[in-house]
Amino acid sequence: MKITEIEAIPYSIPYRKPLRFASGEVYAAEHVLVRVHTDTGAVGIADAPPRPFTYGETQDGIIAVIRGIFAPQLTGLRLLEREEIHARMARTVGNPAAKSAIDMAVWDALGRTLDVGVSELLGGYTDRMRVSHMLGFDTPEAMVAEAEKMREVYGITTFKVKVGRTPYTLDTAVVRALREGLGDDVELYVDGNRGWSASESARAMREMADLGLTFAEELCPADDVLGRRWLVTQCDVPFIADESAVTPADVTREVLGGSATAISIKTARTGFTTSSRVHHLAEGLGLEIVMGNQIDGQLGSVCTVAFGAAYRLTSTRAGELSNFLDMSDDLLTEPLQIRGGQLQVRPGPGLGVEIDPEQLERYRTDR
Incomplete structure:
Protein backbone atom coordinates (compact mmCIF):
# COMPACT_ATOMS: atom_id res chain seq x y z
CA MET A 1 0.00 0.00 0.00
CA LYS A 2 2.73 2.46 -0.94
CA ILE A 3 2.23 5.78 -2.70
CA THR A 4 3.83 5.62 -6.15
CA GLU A 5 2.65 8.89 -7.73
CA ILE A 6 0.66 12.03 -6.92
CA GLU A 7 -1.01 13.89 -9.79
CA ALA A 8 -2.26 17.48 -9.77
CA ILE A 9 -4.55 18.19 -12.74
CA PRO A 10 -6.00 21.70 -13.27
CA TYR A 11 -9.47 22.07 -14.71
CA SER A 12 -12.06 24.81 -15.15
CA ILE A 13 -15.86 24.51 -15.22
CA PRO A 14 -17.99 27.68 -15.58
CA TYR A 15 -20.65 28.57 -13.02
CA ARG A 16 -24.21 29.05 -14.19
CA LYS A 17 -23.97 32.58 -12.77
CA PRO A 18 -21.23 34.47 -10.87
CA LEU A 19 -21.01 33.66 -7.17
CA ARG A 20 -20.72 36.88 -5.16
CA PHE A 21 -19.85 37.40 -1.50
CA ALA A 22 -18.06 40.01 0.62
CA SER A 23 -14.54 38.66 0.01
CA GLY A 24 -14.85 38.43 -3.79
CA GLU A 25 -16.66 36.77 -6.69
CA VAL A 26 -15.93 33.82 -8.95
CA TYR A 27 -17.10 32.93 -12.45
CA ALA A 28 -15.69 29.42 -12.86
CA ALA A 29 -14.56 26.52 -10.68
CA GLU A 30 -10.85 26.61 -11.42
CA HIS A 31 -9.91 23.65 -9.27
CA VAL A 32 -7.20 20.98 -9.14
CA LEU A 33 -8.01 17.28 -9.25
CA VAL A 34 -5.56 15.33 -7.07
CA ARG A 35 -4.94 11.62 -7.65
CA VAL A 36 -2.83 9.46 -5.34
CA HIS A 37 -1.63 6.27 -7.04
CA THR A 38 -0.50 3.19 -5.11
CA ASP A 39 1.45 0.02 -5.83
CA THR A 40 -1.73 -2.04 -5.31
CA GLY A 41 -3.45 -0.28 -8.21
CA ALA A 42 -5.82 1.71 -5.97
CA VAL A 43 -6.09 5.38 -6.92
CA GLY A 44 -7.48 7.87 -4.42
CA ILE A 45 -9.05 11.12 -5.60
CA ALA A 46 -9.92 14.50 -4.09
CA ASP A 47 -10.47 18.08 -5.19
CA ALA A 48 -8.46 21.19 -4.30
CA PRO A 49 -10.51 24.40 -4.71
CA PRO A 50 -8.33 27.52 -4.40
CA ARG A 51 -9.75 30.53 -2.54
CA PRO A 52 -7.27 33.35 -3.30
CA PHE A 53 -9.43 36.01 -1.62
CA THR A 54 -9.50 34.06 1.63
CA TYR A 55 -6.43 31.83 1.96
CA GLY A 56 -4.13 33.12 -0.78
CA GLU A 57 -3.94 29.89 -2.77
CA THR A 58 -4.24 29.89 -6.55
CA GLN A 59 -4.66 27.06 -9.02
CA ASP A 60 -1.06 27.47 -10.24
CA GLY A 61 0.21 27.59 -6.67
CA ILE A 62 -1.56 24.36 -5.71
CA ILE A 63 -0.10 22.57 -8.72
CA ALA A 64 3.39 23.87 -8.01
CA VAL A 65 3.47 22.89 -4.34
CA ILE A 66 2.05 19.41 -5.01
CA ARG A 67 4.34 18.61 -7.93
CA GLY A 68 7.44 20.33 -6.58
CA ILE A 69 7.29 19.66 -2.83
CA PHE A 70 4.62 17.27 -1.59
CA ALA A 71 4.83 14.56 -4.27
CA PRO A 72 8.61 14.04 -3.82
CA GLN A 73 8.23 14.04 -0.02
CA LEU A 74 5.36 11.52 0.09
CA THR A 75 6.13 9.08 -2.71
CA GLY A 76 7.21 5.78 -1.18
CA LEU A 77 5.26 6.19 2.06
CA ARG A 78 2.55 3.68 2.98
CA LEU A 79 -1.08 4.75 3.11
CA LEU A 80 -1.21 3.79 6.78
CA GLU A 81 1.59 6.22 7.61
CA ARG A 82 -0.94 9.03 7.83
CA GLU A 83 0.82 10.81 10.70
CA GLU A 84 4.09 10.82 8.79
CA ILE A 85 2.29 12.09 5.69
CA HIS A 86 0.68 14.83 7.77
CA ALA A 87 3.99 15.75 9.43
CA ARG A 88 5.89 16.02 6.16
CA MET A 89 3.28 18.30 4.60
CA ALA A 90 3.18 20.39 7.79
CA ARG A 91 6.79 21.42 7.21
CA THR A 92 5.51 23.67 4.43
CA VAL A 93 3.64 26.74 5.67
CA GLY A 94 0.11 27.41 4.37
CA ASN A 95 -1.28 25.67 1.27
CA PRO A 96 -4.36 24.27 3.07
CA ALA A 97 -6.31 23.17 -0.02
CA ALA A 98 -3.31 21.36 -1.52
CA LYS A 99 -2.56 19.55 1.75
CA SER A 100 -6.21 18.68 2.32
CA ALA A 101 -6.73 17.22 -1.14
CA ILE A 102 -3.72 14.94 -0.73
CA ASP A 103 -4.91 13.89 2.73
CA MET A 104 -8.40 13.03 1.49
CA ALA A 105 -7.08 11.22 -1.59
CA VAL A 106 -4.91 9.10 0.72
CA TRP A 107 -7.97 8.20 2.81
CA ASP A 108 -9.87 7.38 -0.39
CA ALA A 109 -7.06 5.14 -1.61
CA LEU A 110 -6.93 3.42 1.78
CA GLY A 111 -10.68 2.79 1.75
CA ARG A 112 -10.50 1.39 -1.77
CA THR A 113 -7.63 -0.88 -0.74
CA LEU A 114 -9.47 -2.16 2.35
CA ASP A 115 -12.86 -2.28 0.54
CA VAL A 116 -14.39 0.01 3.20
CA GLY A 117 -16.09 3.39 2.83
CA VAL A 118 -14.19 6.43 4.10
CA SER A 119 -17.17 7.57 6.17
CA VAL A 345 -23.00 9.11 1.59
CA ARG A 346 -22.04 7.24 -1.56
CA PRO A 347 -21.92 3.46 -1.03
CA GLY A 348 -18.84 1.51 -1.97
CA PRO A 349 -15.16 1.53 -1.00
CA GLY A 350 -13.35 4.80 -0.37
CA LEU A 351 -15.46 7.80 -1.33
CA GLY A 352 -17.62 5.67 -3.64
CA VAL A 353 -17.21 7.88 -6.72
CA GLU A 354 -15.25 7.84 -9.98
CA ILE A 355 -14.01 10.52 -12.37
CA ASP A 356 -15.39 10.44 -15.92
CA PRO A 357 -12.26 10.46 -18.13
CA GLU A 358 -14.05 12.18 -21.01
CA GLN A 359 -15.31 14.93 -18.74
CA LEU A 360 -11.85 15.42 -17.28
CA GLU A 361 -10.34 15.60 -20.76
CA ARG A 362 -12.95 18.17 -21.74
CA TYR A 363 -12.31 20.54 -18.84
CA ARG A 364 -8.66 20.09 -17.92
CA THR A 365 -6.52 23.09 -18.79
CA ASP A 366 -2.99 21.66 -18.91
CA ARG A 367 -3.14 20.24 -22.43
Missing part, protein backbone atom coordinates in the same frame (compact mmCIF):
# COMPACT_ATOMS: atom_id res chain seq x y z
CA GLU A 120 -17.14 4.19 7.93
CA LEU A 121 -13.41 4.43 8.52
CA LEU A 122 -13.89 7.84 10.11
CA GLY A 123 -16.81 6.99 12.38
CA GLY A 124 -19.83 5.67 10.49
CA TYR A 125 -22.49 7.48 12.54
CA THR A 126 -25.09 7.88 9.76
CA ASP A 127 -25.33 7.62 5.98
CA ARG A 128 -26.79 11.04 5.14
CA MET A 129 -26.96 14.72 6.06
CA ARG A 130 -29.50 17.49 5.73
CA VAL A 131 -28.48 20.10 3.16
CA SER A 132 -28.05 23.83 3.63
CA HIS A 133 -27.96 26.04 0.53
CA MET A 134 -25.85 29.19 0.23
CA LEU A 135 -27.55 32.29 -1.18
CA GLY A 136 -25.01 34.69 -2.71
CA PHE A 137 -25.37 38.44 -3.28
CA ASP A 138 -28.36 39.44 -5.38
CA THR A 139 -31.54 41.45 -5.09
CA PRO A 140 -34.02 40.43 -2.38
CA GLU A 141 -36.47 39.24 -5.04
CA ALA A 142 -33.88 37.06 -6.79
CA MET A 143 -32.63 35.52 -3.55
CA VAL A 144 -36.16 34.69 -2.40
CA ALA A 145 -36.90 33.13 -5.79
CA GLU A 146 -33.74 31.01 -5.61
CA ALA A 147 -34.58 29.83 -2.10
CA GLU A 148 -38.14 28.94 -3.14
CA LYS A 149 -36.78 26.92 -6.06
CA MET A 150 -34.35 25.05 -3.79
CA ARG A 151 -37.15 24.19 -1.39
CA GLU A 152 -39.54 23.12 -4.14
CA VAL A 153 -37.09 21.11 -6.26
CA TYR A 154 -34.69 19.70 -3.67
CA GLY A 155 -36.58 19.93 -0.38
CA ILE A 156 -33.93 22.19 1.18
CA THR A 157 -35.18 24.17 4.19
CA THR A 158 -31.94 25.63 5.58
CA PHE A 159 -30.30 28.64 3.94
CA LYS A 160 -27.02 30.42 4.56
CA VAL A 161 -27.41 34.05 3.50
CA LYS A 162 -24.34 35.95 2.34
CA VAL A 163 -24.21 39.46 3.83
CA GLY A 164 -21.42 42.00 4.28
CA ARG A 165 -22.41 44.76 1.86
CA THR A 166 -24.60 47.57 3.24
CA PRO A 167 -25.73 46.38 6.66
CA TYR A 168 -28.62 48.75 7.37
CA THR A 169 -30.36 48.66 4.02
CA LEU A 170 -29.72 45.95 1.47
CA ASP A 171 -28.40 43.11 3.65
CA THR A 172 -30.99 43.29 6.40
CA ALA A 173 -33.71 43.82 3.78
CA VAL A 174 -32.64 40.62 2.01
CA VAL A 175 -32.82 38.55 5.19
CA ARG A 176 -36.19 40.04 6.10
CA ALA A 177 -37.52 39.34 2.61
CA LEU A 178 -36.38 35.73 2.90
CA ARG A 179 -38.11 35.27 6.24
CA GLU A 180 -41.31 36.87 5.02
CA GLY A 181 -41.24 35.02 1.72
CA LEU A 182 -40.33 31.58 3.05
CA GLY A 183 -42.17 31.63 6.38
CA ASP A 184 -41.07 30.32 9.75
CA ASP A 185 -40.52 26.70 8.69
CA VAL A 186 -37.05 27.35 7.27
CA GLU A 187 -33.73 27.97 9.03
CA LEU A 188 -31.79 31.10 8.12
CA TYR A 189 -28.30 32.12 9.15
CA VAL A 190 -26.02 34.90 7.95
CA ASP A 191 -22.38 34.93 6.85
CA GLY A 192 -20.57 38.25 6.50
CA ASN A 193 -17.18 36.97 5.28
CA ARG A 194 -15.66 39.70 7.50
CA GLY A 195 -17.40 42.43 5.46
CA TRP A 196 -18.80 44.54 8.31
CA SER A 197 -17.19 46.28 11.27
CA ALA A 198 -18.04 45.10 14.77
CA SER A 199 -20.40 48.04 15.37
CA GLU A 200 -22.11 47.57 11.99
CA SER A 201 -22.53 43.88 12.75
CA ALA A 202 -24.08 44.54 16.16
CA ARG A 203 -26.57 47.04 14.73
CA ALA A 204 -27.48 44.72 11.86
CA MET A 205 -28.05 41.81 14.25
CA ARG A 206 -30.31 44.00 16.40
CA GLU A 207 -32.32 44.93 13.30
CA MET A 208 -32.71 41.23 12.48
CA ALA A 209 -33.41 40.12 16.05
CA ASP A 210 -37.05 39.27 15.26
CA LEU A 211 -36.17 37.02 12.28
CA GLY A 212 -35.23 33.90 14.24
CA LEU A 213 -31.72 33.46 12.86
CA THR A 214 -29.93 30.22 13.72
CA PHE A 215 -26.30 31.44 13.51
CA ALA A 216 -24.13 34.40 12.62
CA GLU A 217 -20.82 33.67 10.88
CA GLU A 218 -17.67 35.78 10.46
CA LEU A 219 -19.52 39.10 10.43
CA CYS A 220 -16.40 41.17 11.15
CA PRO A 221 -12.64 40.54 10.90
CA ALA A 222 -11.14 38.30 13.56
CA ASP A 223 -8.05 40.49 13.75
CA ASP A 224 -10.26 43.24 15.17
CA VAL A 225 -9.64 41.41 18.42
CA LEU A 226 -11.47 43.61 20.93
CA GLY A 227 -14.28 44.48 18.51
CA ARG A 228 -14.89 40.82 17.71
CA ARG A 229 -15.01 39.83 21.38
CA TRP A 230 -17.42 42.67 22.10
CA LEU A 231 -19.60 41.67 19.15
CA VAL A 232 -19.90 38.06 20.30
CA THR A 233 -21.20 39.27 23.68
CA GLN A 234 -23.88 41.26 21.84
CA CYS A 235 -25.15 38.29 19.77
CA ASP A 236 -27.99 36.17 21.08
CA VAL A 237 -27.26 33.38 18.56
CA PRO A 238 -24.12 31.20 18.25
CA PHE A 239 -21.30 33.03 16.46
CA ILE A 240 -19.48 30.77 13.99
CA ALA A 241 -15.75 31.09 13.41
CA ASP A 242 -14.99 29.95 9.85
CA GLU A 243 -11.86 31.18 8.09
CA SER A 244 -10.56 32.55 11.41
CA ALA A 245 -10.51 29.10 13.05
CA VAL A 246 -9.06 26.52 10.68
CA THR A 247 -6.67 24.52 12.88
CA PRO A 248 -7.23 23.13 16.38
CA ALA A 249 -4.95 25.89 17.69
CA ASP A 250 -7.07 28.52 15.92
CA VAL A 251 -10.24 27.08 17.43
CA THR A 252 -8.73 27.10 20.92
CA ARG A 253 -7.58 30.70 20.55
CA GLU A 254 -10.87 32.03 19.13
CA VAL A 255 -13.16 30.20 21.54
CA LEU A 256 -11.18 30.70 24.74
CA GLY A 257 -10.57 34.32 23.75
CA GLY A 258 -14.32 34.92 23.45
CA SER A 259 -14.32 35.53 19.69
CA ALA A 260 -16.56 32.59 18.70
CA THR A 261 -19.08 30.17 20.18
CA ALA A 262 -19.38 27.71 17.26
CA ILE A 263 -17.17 26.61 14.37
CA SER A 264 -17.31 25.64 10.71
CA ILE A 265 -15.34 22.65 9.43
CA LYS A 266 -14.48 22.56 5.73
CA THR A 267 -12.80 19.38 4.59
CA ALA A 268 -11.42 21.19 1.53
CA ARG A 269 -9.09 23.16 3.83
CA THR A 270 -8.45 20.65 6.65
CA GLY A 271 -8.85 17.28 4.93
CA PHE A 272 -10.10 14.36 6.97
CA THR A 273 -7.17 14.17 9.39
CA THR A 274 -7.14 17.75 10.70
CA SER A 275 -10.94 17.97 10.46
CA SER A 276 -11.12 15.00 12.85
CA ARG A 277 -8.87 16.80 15.31
CA VAL A 278 -10.96 19.95 15.11
CA HIS A 279 -14.12 17.87 15.61
CA HIS A 280 -12.77 16.15 18.70
CA LEU A 281 -11.67 19.48 20.18
CA ALA A 282 -15.07 21.04 19.51
CA GLU A 283 -16.77 18.04 21.08
CA GLY A 284 -14.65 18.45 24.17
CA LEU A 285 -15.38 22.17 24.38
CA GLY A 286 -19.11 21.70 23.85
CA LEU A 287 -19.24 23.68 20.60
CA GLU A 288 -21.73 23.37 17.78
CA ILE A 289 -20.30 22.52 14.35
CA VAL A 290 -21.52 23.39 10.88
CA MET A 291 -20.03 21.55 7.91
CA GLY A 292 -19.07 24.37 5.56
CA ASN A 293 -18.43 24.65 1.85
CA GLN A 294 -15.34 25.86 -0.01
CA ILE A 295 -17.42 26.49 -3.16
CA ASP A 296 -16.99 22.77 -3.78
CA GLY A 297 -17.95 20.78 -6.82
CA GLN A 298 -19.49 17.34 -6.55
CA LEU A 299 -16.27 15.60 -5.49
CA GLY A 300 -15.73 18.14 -2.73
CA SER A 301 -19.33 17.72 -1.59
CA VAL A 302 -18.83 13.95 -1.47
CA CYS A 303 -15.90 14.51 0.88
CA THR A 304 -17.91 16.89 3.07
CA VAL A 305 -20.86 14.53 3.50
CA ALA A 306 -18.53 11.56 4.08
CA PHE A 307 -16.93 13.38 6.99
CA GLY A 308 -20.05 15.08 8.31
CA ALA A 309 -22.07 11.87 8.39
CA ALA A 310 -19.27 10.06 10.23
CA TYR A 311 -19.97 11.80 13.56
CA ARG A 312 -23.06 12.69 15.57
CA LEU A 313 -21.96 16.28 16.21
CA THR A 314 -21.19 17.15 12.58
CA SER A 315 -24.40 15.53 11.30
CA THR A 316 -26.72 17.32 13.73
CA ARG A 317 -26.94 20.52 11.70
CA ALA A 318 -27.57 20.86 7.98
CA GLY A 319 -24.31 20.90 6.02
CA GLU A 320 -23.45 23.27 3.19
CA LEU A 321 -23.62 20.63 0.47
CA SER A 322 -25.34 22.21 -2.52
CA ASN A 323 -22.84 24.58 -4.12
CA PHE A 324 -22.22 22.08 -6.91
CA LEU A 325 -25.69 22.99 -8.20
CA ASP A 326 -24.22 26.34 -9.29
CA MET A 327 -21.76 24.62 -11.65
CA SER A 328 -22.67 24.13 -15.30
CA ASP A 329 -21.16 20.61 -15.35
CA ASP A 330 -19.02 18.25 -13.29
CA LEU A 331 -16.49 15.40 -13.45
CA LEU A 332 -18.20 12.47 -11.71
CA THR A 333 -19.50 9.48 -13.64
CA GLU A 334 -22.69 9.45 -11.53
CA PRO A 335 -23.92 12.95 -10.56
CA LEU A 336 -24.98 13.64 -6.98
CA GLN A 337 -28.68 13.86 -6.20
CA ILE A 338 -30.22 15.89 -3.38
CA ARG A 339 -33.56 14.38 -2.42
CA GLY A 340 -35.89 15.44 0.35
CA GLY A 341 -33.38 18.03 1.50
CA GLN A 342 -30.75 15.36 2.13
CA LEU A 343 -27.54 14.11 0.55
CA GLN A 344 -26.47 10.53 1.12
